[in-house]
Amino acid sequence: MTLRFTVLGSGSGGNASLVQVDGFGVLLDIGLGPRQTARRLEAVGLGWEQVHAALLTHTHGDHWHERTLAQLCRLGIPLYCHEAHAEELADSSAEFNDLDQQGLVRFYIGSRAVLLGPGLRCRPLPLPHDGSATFGFRFEALEPSATDVAALGYATDLGTWGAGLAHCLADVDALALEFNHDVELQYARGRSPWLIRRILGDAGHLSNEQAAELLAHVLALSQPGRLRHVVQLHLSQDCNEVELAVQAARPVLDEHDPAVQLHTASQHRPGPTLTLQATPGARGTLRSLRQLTSARSAAQPWLPGWET
Numbered sequence: 001m002t003l004r005f006t007v008l009g010s011g012s013g014g015n016a017s018l019v020q021v022d023g024f025g026v027l028l029d030i031g032l033g034p035r036q037t038a039r040r041l042e043a044v045g046l047g048w049e050q051v052h053a054a055l056l057t058h059t060h061g062d063h064w065h066e067r068t069l070a071q072l073c074r075l076g077i078p079l080y081c082h083e084a085h086a087e088e089l090a091d092s093s094a095e096f097n098d099l100d101q102q103g104l105v106r107f108y109i110g111s112r113a114v115l116l117g118p119g120l121r122c123r124p125l126p127l128p129h130d131g132s133a134t135f136g137f138r139f140e141a142l143e144p145s146a147t148d149v150a151a152l153g154y155a156t157d158l159g160t161w162g163a164g165l166a167h168c169l170a171d172v173d174a175l176a177l178e179f180n181h182d183v184e185l186q187y188a189r190g191r192s193p194w195l196i197r198r199i200l201g202d203a204g205h206l207s208n209e210q211a212a213e214l215l216a217h218v219l220a221l222s223q224p225g226r227l228r229h230v231v232q233l234h235l236s237q238d239c240n241e242v243e244l245a246v247q248a249a250r251p252v253l254d255e256h257d258p259a260v261q262l263h264t265a266s267q268h269r270p271g272p273t274l275t276l277q278a279t280p281g282a283r284g285t286l287r288s289l290r291q292l293t294s295a296r297s298a299a300q301p302w303l304p305g306w307e308t
């Protein structure tokens with residue numbers, strides 16, 4: 001099964017990406033308005049017709065948009081979020097409450113895997129960030145009869161990382177990772193001490209150096225040759241530059257595998273659609289789809305943990 005990943009926009013001005021498996025599309029964060037989302041989708045040959053579900057990382061304002069919630073309502077597209085997100089959005093968003101009343105709000109729980117669509121499984125990865133509950137995700141595209149999986153890791157908006165996260169992001173075909181800022185630029189751009197402390201803190205955002213260290217750990221834990229693409233996410237407009245983010249990541253990739261392609265996501269235009277195929281013999285951390293389907297009861301939309 002092929003997994004496709006397209007960043008539509010990334011940064012504090014609005015975040016949205018599309019994850020697709022076998023024609024089923026998931027809008028990962030809804031931080032662009034509906035028309036802007038449509039324009040970005042159109043630019044890569046897609047449209048709202050390819051969106052079948054939406055998935056929320058957290059409730060900071062650059063990750064959801066009131067009018068995009070209204071669009072989900074209009075199109076009958078379900079939104080997957082954490083219970084904590086629902087509590088916050090119920091207090092602040094009329095459109096979220098409409099979506100809820102239509103039965104279109106669904107929950108993921110902790111780090112339990114959830115089947116978002118046929119053959120598309122996702123595991124939430126809790127991240128340390130000051131946006132209350134914040135999650136990255138590991139997506140896997142599953143063949144009903146195969147153990148090989150195409151996998152994508154996605155982690156943005158995190159102040160620090162640990163061995164557990166690196167382990168969860170290992171053995172993916174593409175890794176989308178926040179390279180938020182250059183530490184020197186944080187101090188050089190006249191920002192308030194409070195903001196600098198927040199961004200550099202353990203509940204803020206990853207610097208280029210922190211992200212490069214996480215990338216090195218993920219590569220060390222992964223099967224040689226498995227990772228094909230790295231996508232740099234959520235670059236700060238004021239305190240980062242594409243060249244600095246690339247200078248942090250490229251040497252790490254060159255040391256492990258120079259063939260890995262490096263992409264830097266833009267705030268203003270969509271990136272390329274990455275097409276990820278299951279690598280024959282690739283190690284999957286998950287059970288096969290058949291096993292999961294049989295383990296799942298009709299009354300329980302949540303899959304049990306994917307530990308084998």
Ligand SMILES: [Zn+2]
Pocket residue numbers: 011012015060062063157234
């Ligand atoms: Zn953000």
Ligand SMILES: [Zn+2]
Pocket residue numbers: 058060129131157
């Ligand atoms: Zn955030």
